[in-house]
Amino acid sequence: MSRLFGSVRARATLGATLVVAVALVAAGAAVLLSLRSNLLGEAGTQAERSAREVATELAVGTPYADLSLDVDDRPVQVVDEDGTLVAASEDLERITGTGVETVKPRPAASPDGTGDAGDAGDTDDADDDDDAGEPLEAGEIGERTTVSDGSATIDGDTEDYRFAAVPVKTEDRGRLTVYAGAPLSAEHGAVNTALTVMLIGFPVLLAVVGWVTWLVTRRALRPVEGIRREMAAITASEDLARRVPVPGTHDEVARLASTTNETLAALETSVERQRRFVADASHELRSPIASLRTQLEVAAAHPELLDLDGAVEDTVRLQHLAADLLLLARLDAGERPADARVDLAALAREEAGGRPGVSVREDTGAAGGVTVAGSRGQLGRVLANLLDNAQRHARSAVEVSVRRDGDLAVVGVADDGEGVSAADRERIFERFVRLDAARSRDDGGAGLGLAIARDVAVRHGGTLTVHDAPAGGALFELRLPAA
Incomplete structure (x- = not known):
């Protein structure tokens, strides 16, 4: 009953x-x-x-x-x-x-x-x-x-x-x-x-x-x-590629079916992205771990052949990769950024300090400076990743610009390298993507820097895009709501 x-x-x-x-x-x-x-x-x-x-x-x-x-x-x-x-x-x-x-x-x-x-x-x-x-x-x-x-x-x-x-x-x-x-x-x-x-x-x-x-x-x-x-x-x-039938009545049930299919599509994309992430992460971790294990096994058998510098480099790579994976996991879990006021000009000078060939140009006409609300640590990570990427591709110089554009704070990182083709300007923000397949992982990293930068920008209510730089290279623009 x-x-x-x-x-x-x-x-x-x-x-x-x-x-x-x-x-x-x-x-x-x-x-x-x-x-x-x-x-x-x-x-x-x-x-x-x-x-x-x-x-x-x-x-x-x-x-x-x-x-x-x-x-x-x-x-x-x-x-x-x-x-x-x-x-x-x-x-x-x-x-x-x-x-x-x-x-x-x-x-x-x-x-x-x-x-x-x-x-x-x-x-x-x-x-x-x-x-x-x-x-x-x-x-x-x-x-x-x-x-x-x-x-x-x-x-x-x-x-x-x-x-x-x-x-x-x-x-x-x-x-x-x-x-x-x-x-x-x-x-x-x-x-x-x-x-x-x-x-x-x-x-x-x-x-x-x-x-x-x-x-x-x-x-x-x-x-x-x-x-x-x-x-x-x-x-x-467990086949997320299937979809529920959508009736042709154009009523609440039809909208429910359409929303269900949209949810299934988003879930399928998320699961596929997670699987690819796990596979890529496993692949990226396998190389430094295997190298470190080899060096330790050789050192155990022949102490005089211990490559201490190589072991330290592999350990640092593992540390950086683990930190990147942890940050991505927190971003995927929906972690909200802190609500602190961050001066982007000061942050840009701090991140550019000590980097050869990097200059900072500020918009001195902005009243009250160029300030945003968010996590200083995460925004600093975005600038560091953009500067690392620019320095790897620049021929001689990298310029960081900070300015106001209406209600937005804009940070630009430009290099004088070869730039990014129009076909790859979205692909480079995918995780574990390296356009130069021949570049070694030691030089090019794991391909997570730009993905982390865009995720952090989105979590702060902003965008991160790439265009052609005036000097002929790539110009990465970070746009955030001004505080």
Whole structure:
């Protein structure tokens, strides 16, 4: 059960069904209340019409015996101002709701000798008060109608009725009140029929809504299931070259599939880059380690042949390579640079100091100097790597320029060497890449310097590019947001 309702499809179906159920119950209740109110109002109107017909007869002096009390077999009572029943429907056997439960008037002489009188049962004091509060002239029928609900038994049939009470003033019999009832069987029947239809129709409608929602969500989520299966297959096979299917619906699912494929592509590139990095690092480490081991083995067998200088050089190479690999690992892990203020002009002079043939040219017009926010150690490493690369390729001179360009701080390192061809200007920033394959590793390094420089520049929110230098060599430009 928990697995079933743990699916989006089941939750969507259940949610839609519940929403429709609440809406149907609310609408059904409103319909029933409105229907009952309308039917009760109609019954009240019919009861008032019957009561006013009898009141009209009384107003013109019609004797009690000649009143139209048995029309449509509806209960009618006529009560005097003392609460005495003076006339009633002939077949009336029982009545409630009018305040006068007596159904047979007792014969008694009326003022004109034509009417009947009798003892009345309990009276509705509220109605009497209301009627007494409306002054009437002889022969006048009251405008105010009092409505109440009750029941009556006529000729053995008991039904619920809505009663209307209408006051009337006669010349010889004083103030009278006519109670007439209209049956509520139509109201009960209509309400019960509507309720039965709702009790039968609502579950069927909810079942249809749930079934349609289930089918629609299955169709809508079918591409998601395809994405899930393909991702599971990719995980099992570890084949990052595979891609999930992208539906042609141009909706959220299609965008999800496109984003998933972009993530897979980035992951594939990252894994491939990592594999290549590990392979290149292993290859680069193998050479100095093998050389150092050979020298140590020779020294162990023949101490007089120990090449101490070579062993130290191989050890230094290993140290530098390990430091480069560690820095690249930290950069790949997303290490954020420090937020210190670094004066690039001072840093350039510091890195260029002691290097033969290297000059520094500063933009003295920059207000406040050329300052950036970042790690002084990492930015110093960038300048050192660029200067090492420039000195390896320069014929005679290397120039470092520091200037402001709008909101950017620009450091340029130019040499007068052969430059870099347009086809190789991006490739040289790849790891373990050396354009001159014939150059020895001792002279050319491991091919990590420029890769480290660009990674550090990117981590500091800047760029590192290469162009043609004015002197004909290569010009490396480091652009960073100025502090």
